[in-house]
Amino acid sequence: MDIQPHDTEPRWKRKAYSVIFESDTPAGRAFDIALLVAIVLSVLAVMLESVHSIDAQYGYYLRIIEWGFTTLFALEYIARLVVVRRPLTYALSLLGIIDFLAIVPTLATLVLSGSRYLLVIRTLRLLRVFRIFKLGQFVGEGEFIVTALKASRFKILVFLTAVFTLIIVVGTLMYVVEGGQNGFTSIPKSVYWAVVTVTTVGYGDISPVTVLGQALASVLMIMGYAIIAVPTGIVSAQMAAPRPTAAPAPLYKQVICHVCQAGDHRPDAEYCWRCGEKL
């Protein structure tokens, strides 16, 4: 994202950019942390507002806080647009869209009445929490996890395909075995039950009642138990693998014999190993 102001731009703009977008100066770090706190508090306000008893009593204050944060985020969004070199590039980037969406829901309540569905968008602000990982020692650690997961992605995909197939086959089987009774009223419901079981969540809202169903469920559970070892093994092995180190010194001299064209000489060789010619 090439939005950093050029060196030819005014000093205040470059300064503001480093504070708002970067975090390697004390001011930039302070800005990021303040923003983080504001995000967490604003999400907390949204959560509290959804509790009827709290909303009934403190709804008025929560709405004031809500508007305060929205103003704050709007100012921040405008500041970001001002300091970047290419505002449109920023506005259309993922972080830019999230930053924009953070101010939309509250404004929307002015126009729309049923803004309940906008609640979700408000919590998307939380995604900006990941900005914190630009700070200090987190960079390497976050990268380490992401790298390990990326390196394992094909293995995990193969594994998930196998699990999905198992889940759908067993889910259908249970639908037949339990005869569409006891909560297994359709194949999707039975598949939902299979997911709940294989992942060992086990709500118990649907559970087998027939003897055959319980036997089949037991087999599925034992399999789910063994299966969980696979993704864990994949990620563990990936993380325990030695990180690729700097390339070792070349084993051979980067020179070719001018007589016989032989290569791969010892690094300290003075004569060609094939024809004995001085290198």
Place this chain on the structure above:
Amino acid sequence: MDIQPHDTEPRWKRKAYSVIFESDTPAGRAFDIALLVAIVLSVLAVMLESVHSIDAQYGYYLRIIEWGFTTLFALEYIARLVVVRRPLTYALSLLGIIDFLAIVPTLATLVLSGSRYLLVIRTLRLLRVFRIFKLGQFVGEGEFIVTALKASRFKILVFLTAVFTLIIVVGTLMYVVEGGQNGFTSIPKSVYWAVVTVTTVGYGDISPVTVLGQALASVLMIMGYAIIAVPTGIVSAQMAAPRPTAAPAPLYKQVICHVCQAGDHRPDAEYCWRCGEKL
């Protein structure tokens, strides 16, 4: 499975074989992916059909789609029989049987009335999804997982025997402790409860009520908690183990120059690297 057409067979047959059975040509890959999409869609149709409200409204269209896919799979099955060298060998192979079963259930509804049990067979089509692993980068990854699991199979068997013994002993114990009450109405039911507990699924459809029962259940849970470390450890250790590589070629020739006493020559060196003397 030696079903590949001989080089003496007509060109169109060999070409068709490579498209239908293999996936290392663009056409073969396209065929595999198209088949995969058809399988997933057909299973989706089966699943939707089992939902009463959807079946009541769209049942007619779903049945049309169902017949469409059945025709498609029938044509594909016939095509497979035609292009292979030994149709019977293919027809009796595991994949051949699954391919055949994919068209049976819909046809069977013409004859039989209660075809509910055939639903399961239809979802077995999903097993053909594993054909996708013949594609590109999945081969190695799938093999890696299967190899690790195979190498661990005796360890996992020993582990499962221990778990089964624990489950049956504790299940019987709970039957006695809870006195055949609170859902523990027979030993098989108690064993079912023990499986649900050890695997940490915990539906809660059966749960201990007496103090002694709850104490015993707590011990079982803590044990199940520790036990889950074992299969994970086995698979992790197996996957983290360095893959056995071919023994490396000796790095140096076991000879010393008779003039300058230099050693460590290339394995195929004919002249000394230090003084150029014939070795």
Place this chain on the structure above:
Amino acid sequence: MDIQPHDTEPRWKRKAYSVIFESDTPAGRAFDIALLVAIVLSVLAVMLESVHSIDAQYGYYLRIIEWGFTTLFALEYIARLVVVRRPLTYALSLLGIIDFLAIVPTLATLVLSGSRYLLVIRTLRLLRVFRIFKLGQFVGEGEFIVTALKASRFKILVFLTAVFTLIIVVGTLMYVVEGGQNGFTSIPKSVYWAVVTVTTVGYGDISPVTVLGQALASVLMIMGYAIIAVPTGIVSAQMAAPRPTAAPAPLYKQVICHVCQAGDHRPDAEYCWRCGEKL
């Protein structure tokens, strides 16, 4: 357990001992497998007998089977007593006691009426399944797991102490927070709930209702989630650790200079490295 017959004992006795107690001859292996099958079938009979509907219909036959197995196990027990050198040593060993207990419950039904509690003892027969691990390739694998667990036992003990402390402190806290309501009627019940939660079993027979209780429970769950990584990590690391290999060839010559008493010479040294004397 020094119960093996001396070489001076009659041949038939030594032969019988090797068949009954060992499994490195074909006859011994066949005996072990037959015994295994008998044990599993007898436990199955006990389990089926506990199901009311099956007992009502087939109880008569199950009781006959029961007596058949008991006679079989009694004969086996007598045979074991006869062939060993020190019958008392065997009878008082763990396996000897289990073998004896395998025949007690059925006999006890002749005398006692309420033999329900003896059911548990019957399933203890299952512990003899572990004899199978003396067979073939299982020996090494079983030992591998046991060794890894033994090597980790102190780490696991430290870990379990921490978990128990957490469970009891949080259990008490929940008893106070939920005010003895909602199933948290006593500290032991709350502790039982904490075990159910930390192990991620989650029956749901007791679950927090107050806001504070649910918040506290959430913290406990996240902790339990992180905590499960610890025993798995311990066992994985233990299993992934390179097994101690055979001692490498000695680095030094096992000779001491007769002049200066220096040791640790190169394996091919002909002269002392300290004083230059011929070795």
Place this chain on the structure above:
Amino acid sequence: MDIQPHDTEPRWKRKAYSVIFESDTPAGRAFDIALLVAIVLSVLAVMLESVHSIDAQYGYYLRIIEWGFTTLFALEYIARLVVVRRPLTYALSLLGIIDFLAIVPTLATLVLSGSRYLLVIRTLRLLRVFRIFKLGQFVGEGEFIVTALKASRFKILVFLTAVFTLIIVVGTLMYVVEGGQNGFTSIPKSVYWAVVTVTTVGYGDISPVTVLGQALASVLMIMGYAIIAVPTGIVSAQMAAPRPTAAPAPLYKQVICHVCQAGDHRPDAEYCWRCGEKL
């Protein structure tokens, strides 16, 4: 914590300090174990007291036991204050505060009526159990776990941030999807449900009922299933990592005999091992 008595202090004080605070003498170990047993028994008494039926019958004796233990712990606390060099430093240390809190609750019941909240403090006595880890072989093991967790703390923090964001976003989404019905009555409740689900606890006190909700929940469960691999992988990799060892001394002297050109002499060799010449 520099509270150990100086060598100039009376002998009995130094002796008492080593018994009470240390555990490398037989007396010190015996004291620690006795204390451990007293702590466990006292917590057990607190737990039993909270069971109504037991309290009704044995409450009188439990209260006597309670006072007995309180007296014991009070004496121990006074003894600790007497033998240390700086009583205030000890009293304000974490262990000192826990030791003090162990005696407060029982005394408080003399003054206060509703001492229910003091129950929690009583069980904090259990934290003193960790003193046991000063004993023998536990020191290293406990340190090993703590070191591995400490080394992984940033990775785990990054991981937990991601999990929390996921939980809050999905929780809010479910509140909207389930329309504030079926137990998802507020965002905090929905977030609580998301925690219960991601950690695979799955009480089932709240569970999705709408089709969309169950689909979303299935996705969350599969994610939670894959996610649990991450902390386990982190800790496993950390524990499996080779502990940094001191660099090994060079195996051979970097010198070649000027007579016979032999190399690979011992690092401290003065004479050639092949020809006996002074190096």
